[in-house]
Amino acid sequence: MDPSPAELRRLASLSELACLVADGSAPRRGALAQATGLSRAAVAQRVDLLIARGLLVETEPEPVGRGRPPASLRLAPEAALVAAVDLGATHCRIAVTTLDGRPLAEQARDLDIDDGPTRVLGAVHELIGKLLEKAGRPSRDVRAISIGVPGPVEASTGTVIRPPIMRGWDGYRVPEFFAESEGERGRKHELHRADVLVDNDVNIMAFGEYSHRRDGEHLLYVKVGTGIGCGIVSGGVLHRGASGAAGDIGHIRLPGHDDVLCHCGNSGCVEAVAGGKALANALKEAGLKAEGVRDVVRLVEEGNPVALRRVREAGRQIGEVLASLVSFHNPDAIVLGGRLAQLHEELLADIRAVIYRRALPLATRSLTIETSTLGERAGVEGAARLAARHLLSPRGIGRLLTRPE
Structure with missing residues (x-):
């Protein structure tokens, strides 16, 4: 059921605070109040909720000289995992990262995009599972899968549209592949609870480079x-x-x-x-x-x-x-x-x-x-950043706050 307008406004406020912390614009409570125009009491209420739900952590810095500096906020690395996937014409690179972008496991391998969506995405699914095993994390912790593909994409639906070099992909909705639960295709790892985002591979590279530079x-x-x-x-x-x-x-x-x-x-x-x-x-x-x-x-x-x-x-x-x-x-x-x-x-x-x-x-x-x-990591870096931005959006943060059992 869609959230009510009042609930959406509340989630939008929580999302704004979380995004300001995530990009480093306002890492302290006072800075959040200044950036958003909210009262310190309103900021404290919302920040305390995000901390209690495991999305933010607050650390006390070591005192230097007189007085105690204000505590710093950051995304909780254990809040959610992201699978970042960069598909090229002849290769792929996949990383499993924390919500704040720290890679837990990463691997690159050769593949042929012209093998078609079922075979290629099956290999992606399998490799995500291996990376999760390497990181020692269960598949239910993956809350978003962000994929870049070497062709035009309708990002709102994850549909590949008339790609020049991706034989067999035209009209294919990539999220539907991951929507099937464990056992429907003999899969060992269950990823159907994760949101699936799909974009052109150069778009995610651009966003990765931008996020890394920020100048x-x-x-x-x-x-x-x-x-x-x-x-x-x-x-x-x-x-x-x-x-x-x-x-x-x-x-x-x-x-x-x-x-x-x-x-x-x-x-x-x-x-x-x-x-x-x-x-x-x-x-x-x-x-x-x-x-x-x-x-x-x-x-x-x-x-x-x-x-x-x-x-x-x-x-x-x-x-x-x-x-x-x-x-x-x-x-x-x-x-x-x-x-x-x-x-x-x-x-x-x-x-x-x-x-x-x-x-x-x-x-x-x-x-x-x-x-x-960033070199060859630009794609997975951008995919991870886009996934984090999605999860911290008003609707995304609403799902994180009501995580499944």
Whole structure:
């Protein structure tokens, strides 16, 4: 049964306090009162409830000099567990974390997203179970599963919509796979009580990078791997667009490349020209051993001049697209991720040069352009943060406060 309007207002107030503590904006009772405008008595009542229900903990710092400093609040690490899942075209990384983002167990493995949803999600389910066993925690403690997939997603329903590279996934509702209870598919671990969130993989990477940095409110995270995609944070909020398609920059047309066909059905897309798969194919045609992005990186690191020339040209082509985005979005930062971002000296230098040459000075005056600080963990970091934000929302916190037996 849906909560009443009065109950929703109460939960919204509890949610606001918990979120302020979670992001470090107001780690003390006095700061919470100042940030929310609530009286100290009202803050104390709500904080005491969150502590009593196991969502917050309060620690007394060691006294320094005269007087006792105020106690600090933080999320209780045992309040709930989150399963953070980053699915790529050829790999996955999964972490089981506490509500405050501390990883308890984590593992990466190769997989083929084209094996289809049942097989891929079955492997995800199995790996989450193994990580829980490693962490020594029961599956009932997992209150949210947050999954990033390499394709367009209707985030409100977790439905994959016409993905270019995910064969067999079109129209598939990912949460329904986890909604079935233990035994329905012979599963050992029961995860059907957990809320399941699904988003595009680059979106969760962008949010992970933003949450880790927090030195600006407007960020573009550009993943350059097998394909090219972009996650957008605007005003501190992940921007998905009207239908969840925002940031699909890999299919922006590059002038002068109409002879290059893209798997989306159009021609001249920047992904088809400068993505990792396109680079590997070009190097293979040049007589080099290059089956995928890893081989492109290897050849450049070995100093192969053909590979280096191709990667630098790709950097300039990607830079042309990003220069237009800088003029449109005016971000504080562009963060480059994905496997090709390992070639930061070779790729980033040319991207940066084109952006600063093409975009107006006002748009680039405070712009930083750099590679990801989280690397391959950006996806699971973002998935965990999004799951925590969901669990601390008014409705989410209501379910946490009435946890099942």
